[in-house]
Amino acid sequence: MKTEKKEVYHFQSEVKQLLHLMIHSLYSNKEIFLRELISNASDAIDKLRFESISLPTLYENDSNMKIQISINKAQKTLIISDNGIGMTRQETIENLGTIAKSGTKSFLESLEKKENQKNELIGQFGVGFYSSFIVSEKVSVRTRFAGAKNNEGTLWESSGEGEYNIKNIIKKTKGTEITLFLKKEEEEFLEIWRIKNIISKYSDHITVPVYIQNYDEKNKTYFWEQINKAQALWTINKSSIKEEEYKDFYKHLTNDQNDPLVWSHNRVEGNQEYISLLFVPEKAAWDIWNRDNKHGLKLYVKRVYIMDNYQEFLPNYLRFIRGLIDSSDLPLNISREILQDNAITENLKKALTKRSLSMLEKLSKDSDEKYQIFWNQFGLILKEGPAEDHENLSKIANLLRFTSIKNNNHKQNMSLKTYISNMDSKQEKIYYITADSYKSAKNSPHLELFNKKNIDVLLLSDRIDEWMMNYLIEFEGKKFQSISKEDSSLNKLTEDKKIKNNELSIEILEFLKKVKTILGDKVKDVRLTNRLTETPCVVLSDSNEMTTQMAKLFSAAGQSVPELKYIFEINPEHTLIKKISLINNENQLNEWIELLLDQALLAEKGNLENPHKFISRMNKLLLT
Numbered sequence: 001m002k003t004e005k006k007e008v009y010h011f012q013s014e015v016k017q018l019l020h021l022m023i024h025s026l027y028s029n030k031e032i033f034l035r036e037l038i039s040n041a042s043d044a045i046d047k048l049r050f051e052s053i054s055l056p057t058l059y060e061n062d063s064n065m066k067i068q069i070s071i072n073k074a075q076k077t078l079i080i081s082d083n084g085i086g087m088t089r090q091e092t093i094e095n096l097g098t099i100a101k102s103g104t105k106s107f108l109e110s111l112e113k114k115e116n117q118k119n120e121l122i123g124q125f126g127v128g129f130y131s132s133f134i135v136s137e138k139v140s141v142r143t144r145f146a147g148a149k150n151n152e153g154t155l156w157e158s159s160g161e162g163e164y165n166i167k168n169i170i171k172k173t174k175g176t177e178i179t180l181f182l183k184k185e186e187e188e189f190l191e192i193w194r195i196k197n198i199i200s201k202y203s204d205h206i207t208v209p210v211y212i213q214n215y216d217e218k219n220k221t222y223f224w225e226q227i228n229k230a231q232a233l234w235t236i237n238k239s240s241i242k243e244e245e246y247k248d249f250y251k252h253l254t255n256d257q258n259d260p261l262v263w264s265h266n267r268v269e270g271n272q273e274y275i276s277l278l279f280v281p282e283k284a285a286w287d288i289w290n291r292d293n294k295h296g297l298k299l300y301v302k303r304v305y306i307m308d309n310y311q312e313f314l315p316n317y318l319r320f321i322r323g324l325i326d327s328s329d330l331p332l333n334i335s336r337e338i339l340q341d342n343a344i345t346e347n348l349k350k351a352l353t354k355r356s357l358s359m360l361e362k363l364s365k366d367s368d369e370k371y372q373i374f375w376n377q378f379g380l381i382l383k384e385g386p387a388e389d390h391e392n393l394s395k396i397a398n399l400l401r402f403t404s405i406k407n408n409n410h411k412q413n414m415s416l417k418t419y420i421s422n423m424d425s426k427q428e429k430i431y432y433i434t435a436d437s438y439k440s441a442k443n444s445p446h447l448e449l450f451n452k453k454n455i456d457v458l459l460l461s462d463r464i465d466e467w468m469m470n471y472l473i474e475f476e477g478k479k480f481q482s483i484s485k486e487d488s489s490l491n492k493l494t495e496d497k498k499i500k501n502n503e504l505s506i507e508i509l510e511f512l513k514k515v516k517t518i519l520g521d522k523v524k525d526v527r528l529t530n531r532l533t534e535t536p537c538v539v540l541s542d543s544n545e546m547t548t549q550m551a552k553l554f555s556a557a558g559q560s561v562p563e564l565k566y567i568f569e570i571n572p573e574h575t576l577i578k579k580i581s582l583i584n585n586e587n588q589l590n591e592w593i594e595l596l597l598d599q600a601l602l603a604e605k606g607n608l609e610n611p612h613k614f615i616s617r618m619n620k621l622l623l624t
């Protein structure tokens with residue numbers, strides 16, 4: 001048994017940092033402390049409801065769940081109490097002395113550098129309980145875990161300056177009572193109208209009733225006045241919910257301060273019964289690229305909160321979707337483990353995936369501008385889709401956006417449908433090129449023919465693109481074709497320019513033979529090309545071989561890649577080729593051919609195995 005003595009503890013250093021930051025960055029929006037405390041109280045009540053499904057005695061004969069707020073003007077205090085799950089002593093120390101979230105440290109560090117975005121980022125991170133210190137000079141928490149004895153209560157007190165006290169107390173009721181000793185300059189929060197105002201602003205979608213203690217002047221008595229509607233928004237008929245209410249609800253659910261871009265609210269009856277409410281954010285969460293970023297939907301079963309961030313209802317490539325699902329088919333005592341191998345989960349996942357994709361499709365039809373915002377934020381994540389979800393491949397492909405030669409800038413805003421509708425009548429395939437950057441894709445010699453023929457090519461330069469293109473085989477009957485690979489369909493487009501052997505000069509054919517001999521097995525083949533206009537030569541991958549970009553991805557991932565052998569194509573009409581083909585000096589010819597190959601390789605790969613040799617060879621030839 002602990003003694004009655006106070007024990008002093010120190011805050012974890014991250015807490016000190018967060019407190020400091022919060023007090024200095026959120027001064028313009030102080031009132032959010034009340035939202036945070038009410039939200040915590042509501043979570044504690046949800047947890048109690050959930051736990052008491054298997055252990056009803058936890059209610060301690062008090063199952064009328066509520067949050068109560070009272071003001072004591074004389075003492076300048078504001079008291080927020082709930083009859084939820086409460087905390088044990090150990091939990092109090094862990095929850096109110098540390099920050100459990102992973103990535104806190106890096107988050108705080110990144111925040112230091114983003115002066116003008118601090119406010120928004122802190123909000124997303126969830127300021128939580130510690131926001132009480134924005135308005136309080138001291139905070140005291142009395143709490144007792146549901147089901148524990150009356151003398152197992154805990155008192156936590158702090159002035160938010162580095163340390164806090166813990167003491168054992170008697171608390172007759174389960175739950176938590178938080179007393180804020182307001183700073184002198186924050187006395188506005190002692191006004192009942194002000195508090196009522198804040199509660200209705202932030203807490204309408206809290207499903208637990210929130211009461212404020214009011215005074216009846218006529219009867220000279222105190223009474224509890226309910227402030228919020230305490231009805232779960234998603235259970236209300238769609239047609240009676242206002243746009244603003246959805247937006248508020250989204251913010252409440254996610255801590256995001258921005259409005260959602262779009263949402264989809266559905267009640268499904270029949271075989272499966274559930275309500276889903278899905279949102280697409282306007283901005284990616286700060287930790288969306290963290291491996292341990294907590295995404296997923298909030299799960300309710302028959303209106304009872306079960307868990308946060310359940311990831312199995314949506315595929316990974318839709319991890320930016322936020323929202324909730326309220327199932328009537330799952331049992332209340334469901335656990336994560338059971339959920340995982342559950343046919344209901346599987347069906348829900350299918351249905352919610354379709355729902356999300358249609359929501360995005362609708363967004364793309366309704367507003368180009370909004371869809372572009374979505375794409376800029378989440379396009380890279382959606383690009384994981386083709387590899388992950390074969391079943392919905394064509395729907396996902398339809399949602400992808402690209403830039404292309406004709407686009408003439410790096411903005412990815414062209415759909416495959418648009419590409420196809422602009423296709424030349426002779427064009428059979430959807431042409432694309434992958435490279436390290438937009439610039440290098442746009443300037444690749446492979447584009448010369450396409451530029452000349454006015455045929456558009458998708459320019460892909462995100463890291464994931466090459467990988468994605470392995471899964472995109474065709475769209476609406478048109479095959480995808482990498483233009484850095486050998487491709488016989490090009491012949492149709494170049495009929496007018498076809499190289500016919502009998503029309504070629506003997507000199508050029510002789511030259512071709514020589515090049516083959518000189519390069520030997522450094523290349524797979526040597527051919528004359530009709531792809532080029534400006535460039536003397538180019539290398540291509542064989543149609544069944546890995547592309548350069550793919551090889552780069554593999555080696556960046558630490559995997560060994562077999563050496564790529566290219567097809568070396570020469571442009572017989574290029575002045576340089578014409579000139580070189582006339583060289584008789586064998587040594588000099590060798591040097592020139594090696595130089596040409598290196599040039600083509602450099603253009604293709606962006607680097608050379610032996611750049612030094614390339615330079616000295618070039619310098620030597622420049623002097624001849």
Ligand SMILES: Nc1ncnc2c1ncn2[C@@H]1O[C@H](COP(=O)(O)OP(=O)(O)OP(=O)(O)O)[C@@H](O)[C@H]1O
Pocket residue numbers: 036040041044082084085086087095096125126127128129130175176255
């Ligand atoms: N009224 C309460 N009853 C029971 N536990 C509480 C209460 N308030 C806070 N806690 C506990 O303290 C923890 C920390 O609260 P805090 O508000 O700092 O962060 P959070 O609620 O976990 O995160 P966020 O604010 O981002 O949702 C909570 O997770 C909860 O376990």
